[in-house]
Amino acid sequence: xxxxxxxxxxxxxxxxxxxxxRGEYGISADVVERxxxxxxxxxxxxxxxxxxxxxGNIFRGIGLAGRGMDxxxxxxxxxxxxxxxxxxxxxxxEHAGLNARVMSAVRINxxxxxxxxxxxxxxxxxxxxxxxxxxxxxxxxxxxxxxxLRAIEINADLxxxxxxxxxxxxxxxxxxxxxxxxxxxxxxxxxxxxxGVMDTTAIVLCRDNGMPxxxxxxxKPGDLMDIAMGGDVGTLxxx
Ligand code: UDP
Numbered sequence: 001x002x003x004x005x006x007x008x009x010x011x012x013x014x015x016x017x018x019x020x021x022r023g024e025y026g027i028s029a030d031v032v033e034r035x036x037x038x039x040x041x042x043x044x045x046x047x048x049x050x051x052x053x054x055x056g057n058i059f060r061g062i063g064l065a066g067r068g069m070d071x072x073x074x075x076x077x078x079x080x081x082x083x084x085x086x087x088x089x090x091x092x093x094e095h096a097g098l099n100a101r102v103m104s105a106v107r108i109n110x111x112x113x114x115x116x117x118x119x120x121x122x123x124x125x126x127x128x129x130x131x132x133x134x135x136x137x138x139x140x141x142x143x144x145x146x147x148x149l150r151a152i153e154i155n156a157d158l159x160x161x162x163x164x165x166x167x168x169x170x171x172x173x174x175x176x177x178x179x180x181x182x183x184x185x186x187x188x189x190x191x192x193x194x195x196g197v198m199d200t201t202a203i204v205l206c207r208d209n210g211m212p213x214x215x216x217x218x219x220k221p222g223d224l225m226d227i228a229m230g231g232d233v234g235t236l237x238x239x
């Protein structure tokens with residue numbers, strides 16, 4: 001008999017940079033394939049998996065805004081970048097043998113489905129991986145905020161934030177050797193100490209709606225599955 005997972009439904013936030021691998025830009029086929037393999041393990045263990053993917057590997061709205069581009073136009077470009085990443089993930093997840101659906105917060109319905117909450121939940125119940133694209137659909141937001149919002153909307157049991165380090169540290173572990181990792185924090189500690197794991201909007205949404213958040217290293221194979229099985233991996237943020 002297979003072990004029973006600790007969570008019925010999770011939402012995993014992948015930044016655009018998580019798809020780049022060693023590259024400087026764009027999408028690494030190897031990385032996307034590996035991620036799809038880890039997602040398959042979860043689905044095979046009967047965990048319902050929703051994804052929110054960022055776009056920073058392709059475009060960030062703020063990038064050209066500093067050089068005179070209209071911020072709203074830049075953010076719309078950023079949202080379209082997330083659709084590109086979502087399509088790459090959909091393809092990889094289906095190659096891994098699962099069913100997947102991209103649902104976009106802005107209408108691009110010759111390319112993917114529109115985001116409709118009840119339909120998203122139905123897909124999840126049928127074991128399909130749902131990939132939420134185009135963030136919240138609004139400029140001046142981030143895909144982290146979109147991840148918090150969607151996690152709450154679909155009644156996820158846990159939001160997972162994939163990062164390059166294995167949790168939240170007291171300082172940047174890449175530049176500060178004295179940095180230590182927290183195993184548990186409250187939302188208010190994250191905000192008050194400006195720990196910068198996600199923007200404040202995203203944290204506050206989780207806090208005000210009691211959505212627990214676990215921050216972990218996406219580059220450690222198996223950690224995702226450990227978390228799904230209830231493992232104390234990375235940093236847990238709750239009340
Ligand atoms: N974006 C937006 N509204 C949203 C989500 C994203 O306008 O709700 C735009 C914004 O320009 C952002 C870009 O899309 O810079 C890519 O998203 P993000 O920076 O969150 O991606 P990540 O850092 O996760 O790769």
